[in-house]
Amino acid sequence: MLESVLIANRGEIACRIIRTAKSLGMRTIAVYSEADANSLFVRMADEAHCIGPAPARESYLRIDAIIEVARRTKAASIHPGYGFLSERAEFAEACATNGIVFVGPPASAIKAMGLKDAAKALVQQAGVPVVPGYHGSKQEPDFLRQKAYEIGYPVLIKAVAGGGGKGMRRVEKAADFDAALESAQREAASAFGDPRVLVEKYILSPRHIEIQVFADGHGNVVHLFERDCSLQRRHQKVIEEAPAPGMPDDMREVMGRAAVEAARAVGYVGAGTVEFIADGREGLRPDRFYFMEMNTRLQVEHPVTEAITGLDLVELQFRAASGETLPFAQDDLIIDGHAVEARLYAEDPEKEFLPSTGKLWALEFPEGEGIRIDTGVETGAEVTPYYDPMIAKVIAHGATRDEALSRLAEALGETIVAGPKTNTAFLKRLCEAPEFRAGRFDTGFIDRNLDALGVGPQPLDEVAVSFGAAALTSRKIDQLRMSEHLRNDEPSSPWLEPDGFQLLGTRSVGMPVLADGERVEAREIFSEEHPGVSTVAVGESDPWADERIDQEVDAPHGVYILKGGRQTLVQFYDPFDVDLEHMDQGGSVKAPMHGKLIAVFVQPGDKVEKGQRLAIVEAMKMEHVLVAPSDGEVAELAAEPGAQVAEGARLIALKAKEE
Template sequence: MSRLRSVLIANRGEIACRVIRTARRLGLRTIAVYSEADRDALHVALADEAHPIGPAPAAESYLRIDRILDVAARAGADCIHPGYGFLSERPDFAEACAQAGIVFVGPPAAAIRAMGLKDAAKALVAKAGVPVVPGYHGLRQEPDFLAAEAAAIGYPVLIKAVAGGGGKGMRRVEAPADFVAALEGAQREAQGAFGDPRVLVEKYVLSPRHVEIQVFCDGHGNAVHLFERDCSLQRRHQKVIEEAPAPGMPPAVRAAMGRAAVEAARAVGYVGAGTVEFIADGREGLKDDGFWFMEMNTRLQVEHPVTEAITGLDLVEWQFRVAAGETLPLTQDDLAIGGHAVEARLYAEDPAAGFLPSTGRLRALALPEGEGIRVDAGVRAHDTVSPFYDPMIAKVIAHGATRDEALDRLAGALGRTLVAGPKTNVAFLKALAEAPDFRAGRFDTGFIDRNLDALSGRAAGIDPAAIRRGVEALLLREERPAATPPSPWDRSDGFQLGGGRRQSWPVRVEGEAREVILSWPEGGGALTIEAGAAPHPEAPLHVVPTGRGVLVVAGGRQVAVEPPDPFDVDLDHIGEGGSVTAPMHGRLVAVFVAPGDRVTRGQRLAIVEAMKMEHALTAPADGEVTEVTAEAGTQVAEGARLVTIRTAQATGPQDATTSEDAA
């Protein structure tokens, strides 16, 4: 490692913090970069030094090669670690580093370029004898031609962006009538995410399992695989829970996949850490003739900690050693699997509202600890989750001697996790870790969608216990003196004489007006708060104050309880009908209607892009568009009115329906 003395991390969030930890352990001076939105971020605080690179949008900061290289030169960085995302798979960035005389901690630009376009990568690995999914991987992009290819392949098909990854620019299409709209959505998303709208069309494998192989190559011709990870628990092609090794993986299939992955890496002269992703037909178990190459990610993966857990290795250290010109520390025969590991991605998103991204200040954050538990986080309490970047808060990783032990530890750790401020998927992740079919190994990439209502908490609704606890906290705030328990005699409103006392008390729960009943028995006694009854499991209740109200967190789900605001009325548009509002902070990508247009319930009105994903807004009812208040390309705030619709029976402001994607 004497060749490398300092490293610039061209990234942010938890991966920047992760790289800094290993780099400092190896004695490297760490250099962070940050946008204006990340001035006070955790990775900035952890690094030995940090430098600004531009405004909040990634295109003006973290994606600016010139600014990052300028900082590297001024700070005297020997190497640059790109993390994942942003510039990590940009061959021009690797080339620019080489031209500047700075070591790029990653594969050669030629290897990134060869594997960066899925169509060319599939052709390349097929020549090396690696099986690929049937489909059209050519250059033609005319909608009619691609629709004809899809028909020839046979539905369902998968449209996939040629460039990039992470589920962006990807659409599953069930029928010919849906193909053109899905193609347009995939191309638009691919253009926005990768600057390349081209797509390929493949056969959708029924009951698919997503299994990937971690590979490592050095500059001396050595190559190994570090076994597999199963990433089948996905939603909208985004991984949610990953584990290693893959459940039900026969040794013969592991060996066959490992050989195929190493051959794919050798085919492009690969150096460094990479992941070869396969799709497998899971209907009859994993077989050595039932898997196909999908793509190769030429970087470290988000889920690399599960591989580290079962091998006892530090993959970032391996990256630095290979970048410094060293040989791989171990041979294939030296590597072995120890136990089982599972990782859950903790995101700022609202499962009960269709997984809409959630932003705002982390008013409380308590991440779990314990035997076999590792947490990789990029934020602290009181940090802000912004709309500009991926909404990951942390990764929770559990390791155990068996899969059951690892899943038990993961579920327990998620149960001890407290996040207040933005909505999160903590309860959703815990439900997944405890789901009987998943525990039994009966799952594929469609598992979450098939069980979404039960897993997301939509069916359960809001826990009345959380409402009661929130109301109690508001009453305690209002009482005089503050330290005494609630009493009808301390209140300044009217009351009746004789008998017990019951009072209707207005409150806002998750933004909606409700009424709870406060009652005191005759002769005094404990206050009773009636807010409905539902068979919710008992869970510890955590109350976190906000400006006007409180957040009550129970079982990983958050409920906002506030006193009513008498001035919260849209007087300008009262009686006009439905006000379609932005469900999150983001950029208005497209507007499909204008004043005077007639629309029907469910019709697409606009598309908002937030945290790298598109969300379509649809009409809440039939009616006429009376107002459009924003133009495509502008930033919009959560709750901002975008379109107003006059319905046949005006009912006041309504929420827009948000589809799961913009297709």
């Protein structure tokens, strides 16, 4: 076994690798950016070294800095995790040049499968069907637009060098092609350092099914069955499961054999995933699937494969990298039950899934039979705008698919996250969606069911606001009692009330609060039967009803109320907190999250129409387009492209259109 490993990654996958490496007696070495100095994986490692500033290009994507730390610490191996440098052939070559074992496939295999166009040509020669499209090297916009026309809309524009939904755009009509191409190329260049794309036919009713393969350095290659990753949003996986629902045995055999042969053709070593798209209009059939790409690394969703096989894929990676032979053959592998994984993200489904940043004031996960949590953060950690917004992977295993999904839904319902907004309630609703539970779904399922899944603006949770306002009132009274040096058992004086009072009748006192930044009129109601007892009501909520919440989390700036997987931040309303400087302007376009302003499409004096593209902010590896909220004229640009901007920062000032 290798004596030591440097983990060239961060977050939950770094923690995951460190745990297995330590169980094998290996010395663990972490590298981190300045933004990750206090991260969990840094503390878990035996030693850790800073490699640069927060932006990935200046830290986690710097091959020279990582190799230098490996040499200085005498690391026997480097594990790249997934993302960042995991599929960069030059990184594997740099390891080999410096006598460091790369825990992954040889550089030649990464080159062969790392570029989607070359990989498709390779597997096509082996007789594996591929999605119709243009996979060549020409990148001129006019040429690609013509190819899209020939293929027929809808089409997919996909980055040649990467995955994870980065640099991928679905285009419905020719009029949208140029903007989509420009955005895909820019995002691909940012994420992978390579702007090249290919154009493919978009398969209707598609199911995204991938085969986990594993190979040693002695010519042995097996597959560890399939995963279904069809529940996606913006081409990013949301929930993955193994095995695939409705997968016939003959199709599993055909797909597994095709994946094994693809890996064998490039001399693959270690863990890899061969991804296919299946036409699911008439169920899964062995003659209706197409090769998409091969990911030459460990996948985010590998825990569901571990759950149904009983294997530790990271341990197998280390053993293969050490030169060991696979301890099993294909016939030794069996599927044990069903497993499902949900990706818990710091994002807001009520605001088009915008990434959410900030301090985690509370983070609690359930424990129980068949439940596994993979995370790289803890209470008190910061979710920054620099990296992927994943907080955790929640994995459930059961004897049947229904049991696994029920366990996952229950675990999500017991998960507590306060601070950044999350997709917890959205994930729980997905697990409980009748059509999904019945196995009737494809990659468009989420987009077709946004309303039922609670996506988009939701009504104010009056009960949550009532609890929050009551907590704030209690906090204020406690502060007043402390200022008067009263003991808890001393009666409260009416002179300590923060507002007016009366001696007779029911007293109801107005108290404006902020609920997620919006002013709400709450009222404190005092009981006639029980003097000194009060409650808080908002809107039509019953002030004396026996309502329940999941958690109340106190923070210096307010109180977080968690109810049904949804988070509401309640704060005292400050009437003097007004942006006086820009009150006379028709409107402001603000940064929806912390990030980088990468493009501005207007200048002062330009006339704009409602919905027109104004700028693009990049955060957490994704682009977010800002549009004009109404017709008007650009009055001011408050930031230049390339600037780092804070959430809520004013970027563009608009003057209302003159009538």
